[in-house]
Each structure stands twice: as C-alpha cells, then as structure tokens.
Amino acid sequence: MSYIPDPDDQFDTWQTQYATYLNANLVALGLTGLDVDVVALNAQRTDWQTKYPAHVAAQAAAQTARQAKDASRAAYEVIVRRLTGRLQSSASVDDSERAALGITVPDRIPTPVGAPTTRPVLQADTSQRLRITINFADEGTPTNRAKPAGVNGCEIWVKLGGPPPTDLSECHYLATDTRTPYVAVFDGSEANQTAHFIGRWMSTRNEPGPLSETVSATVPG
Incomplete structure (x- = not known):
C-alpha cells in the first residue's frame, strides 16, 4: 500500500x-x-x-x-x-408528415398472429360426481389464468378407458374453451373409468399449438 x-x-x-x-x-x-x-x-x-x-x-x-x-x-x-x-390526434397530419417529424407512425397493418408456440398445463379436479373439471394455464405462466397473446382458447380432447393415448387420433374432441376451467360431464355408465385429457392452444386464426402433457383421472361415481 x-x-x-x-x-x-x-x-x-x-x-x-x-x-x-x-x-x-x-x-x-x-x-x-x-x-x-x-x-x-x-x-x-x-x-x-x-x-x-x-x-x-x-x-x-x-x-x-x-x-x-x-x-x-x-x-x-x-x-x-x-x-x-395534438399533432397525433389531428386530421390535418398524415403519416408522411409524422415520419418527417420523427414521431411515431401508427402501424395500420395488423401483425399476423402465428400459431401458439407454448403448451397449456392441465389439472384435473374430480371432487364432483360424474364430472371432471379441467383447469388450464400456460406452461410459461402456470400460476396465471390468462391465455397467451393471440390465443382464442384451449382445445380439449379426451380418451376414455385403456392406456393413455399416443396422439389425438385415439381421442375425441370435447370443446374449445375460451376461459378456464372446462367441465367434462360423464354418464353413469362411464363412472370409475380412466379419462385421459390432452389440450392445445388455438390461435384467433384457428391455428393449433403443440399438445399438452396427458392428464389422467378416474371418473368419480
């Protein structure tokens, strides 16, 4: 030092x-x-x-x-x-003048919404007889009920009985729910069978995203 x-x-x-x-x-x-x-x-x-x-x-x-x-x-x-x-709200100012001033020029062509890139996370609630409530959220924000930007809803598919499905060809379509949760209702004859659920996000242009993990639950009798 x-x-x-x-x-x-x-x-x-x-x-x-x-x-x-x-x-x-x-x-x-x-x-x-x-x-x-x-x-x-x-x-x-x-x-x-x-x-x-x-x-x-x-x-x-x-x-x-x-x-x-x-x-x-x-x-x-x-x-x-x-x-x-004042200039931005004036009918006398056009976009070329906005550009010349160096101020924001509004985007008047909507940006196309692409297919979803994330998956929904499904959770099954079997607390009611002959009903399975499917709660869904995005995998990026699993504690938030909000859907990703550009998503219309969650497409819900189910396979009843047997082993979990390998793809949607083994399932049947239930609904596209725009707001969590979705409630699947079963007949008495379907009680105690295993229901396998798969979901995927659907964009506002009806483009599907990747499939969720399969969630399985026994239909409560």
Whole structure:
C-alpha cells in the first residue's frame, strides 16, 4: 500500500503536510534549499496548488451546468410531448408528415398472429360426481389464468378407458374453451373409468399449438 493517498483531496492534504514539514526542517533532514530535488518539489507543488483548485472549480461548474441542462431538457420534452399529442390526434397530419417529424407512425397493418408456440398445463379436479373439471394455464405462466397473446382458447380432447393415448387420433374432441376451467360431464355408465385429457392452444386464426402433457383421472361415481 502506497504512503501517498490516491484520492486527490487526501493527496492535497498529505502533500501540504509533507512539503511544509520538509521545507521547515531542511537542515535536520540533511538537505538545503538548493538541493535539486527540493527545488523541483517546490516548483511542482506551486503548479499543483494552481491546477488542483482549478480542477475542483471546473468539476463544480460542470455539475451545475449538467443540472441546468437536465432541467432544460425536461421542460423542453414536456412541450414537445404536449404538441406531439395534438399533432397525433389531428386530421390535418398524415403519416408522411409524422415520419418527417420523427414521431411515431401508427402501424395500420395488423401483425399476423402465428400459431401458439407454448403448451397449456392441465389439472384435473374430480371432487364432483360424474364430472371432471379441467383447469388450464400456460406452461410459461402456470400460476396465471390468462391465455397467451393471440390465443382464442384451449382445445380439449379426451380418451376414455385403456392406456393413455399416443396422439389425438385415439381421442375425441370435447370443446374449445375460451376461459378456464372446462367441465367434462360423464354418464353413469362411464363412472370409475380412466379419462385421459390432452389440450392445445388455438390461435384467433384457428391455428393449433403443440399438445399438452396427458392428464389422467378416474371418473368419480
């Protein structure tokens, strides 16, 4: 660790102590006022005592100038946003003029909605006789009931009895539910059979997403 402090303010205090003591005790320290290093030290100290205060003053001035600049910009932006709001709602301003001004040009061509890329997560509730309630949520937000953007609903399929299905060809379609949950109702003859459910998101353009994991539950009798 250097004996010379690094921060400028601490260095300034230290150099004052150093140079003052040294010049007051030259003889005791085995030096003279004509010593080449003593002469160089005092010359450089004089330079420092000029440059350092100038630097401190410049920093203070720069901070004041920055604060004034920030305040000016904030006030300027308030006026710009107010005027832009008027221009955006004006029938006299067209999109070419908006572009020339550098302000937002509305997207007047709807962005096509693609097929869903995520899967629904299904949960089965068998607390009611001859009913299985299927709660569904997106795998990306399993604790949120909201559907992904661009999704119309969840398509629900079921296979009753036997082993879990390998694909939808073994299932029959129940519904496309736009809001969770979906309630599947069974006949008494179907009680105690295993129902295997599969879901998938359907976009607003009726494009299917990937299949969910199969959820199986016994039809309560």
